[in-house]
Amino acid sequence: MNLKHSKQRDSIKAFLATRKDHPTADVVYKNVRQSFPNISLGTVYRNLTLLADLGEITRIRVGDGVDHFDYDTSPHYHFVCSACGCVTDLDMPMTDQISRAAQEYFEGEIEGQVTYFYGRCDNCIPKN
């Protein structure tokens, strides 16, 4: 399957590069539509999936029923606010020590782990 260049894909990737808030497919769609008014939602989904498969972006699942996408492919933790639903990065080194520990308790082969944190983001904590 030989990749062919597409302006829509470029635009999707370029948009993601400008955002640190891990937008959903729908947010990408609404924004990219400003440069490509006729782009279809299917095109957005297809390219997000393609880019994620190529390892150029990351798909993030934080249990809110919607996939989020991240231009930053370096491994890092995420936080999800239970109040506003925002997804933010944690600038904290990742460790696989739990995975290695878990392997001791498991007969199959553990290849990786998913970890994210939840609670209230700074904006959603009532200030006096």
Place this chain on the structure above:
Amino acid sequence: MNLKHSKQRDSIKAFLATRKDHPTADVVYKNVRQSFPNISLGTVYRNLTLLADLGEITRIRVGDGVDHFDYDTSPHYHFVCSACGCVTDLDMPMTDQISRAAQEYFEGEIEGQVTYFYGRCDNCIPKN
């Protein structure tokens, strides 16, 4: 909102109690239908949500797009097989040390974490 007893709810809970494989709503539905042929899928969903809200069962989200349910409400880790999709328990002590470490890096309030492991379960590892 005063709870009222329901045979359907009992049956759903009783079924879950017999299973260690974290069935989905649909699996619960198919099985409970053997005792309640007319039970509706909506009833299953409503009761699973109710029981989870009451803390009598646990809702498990492992990124496969379907919610799983667990009769065991004690905190424990889960493993998801990337090949067959099964969800199994890990008999490993839980730690919140990552959450506490993460708090150092985050301005909001971290209330908890979600961690699960993925890879190949024993059944899905080719044996010679």
Place this chain on the structure above:
DNA sequence: AATAAAACAGTAATCATTACTATTTTAGAA
């Protein structure tokens, strides 16, 4: 037995995502 709240069955609606199809674009060869 009367009653009101809760739960139910059955069905329709929602929402994110994927699949399909006919048309357009890309990129490399003639």
Place this chain on the structure above:
DNA sequence: TTCTAAAATAGTAATGATTACTGTTTTATT
């Protein structure tokens, strides 16, 4: 440059899990 086949697209339909709605039945209490 023109031709061609593969890839990508827009637009739309379909899927699948879940939730919402509605009129009826159960439950538990008076």
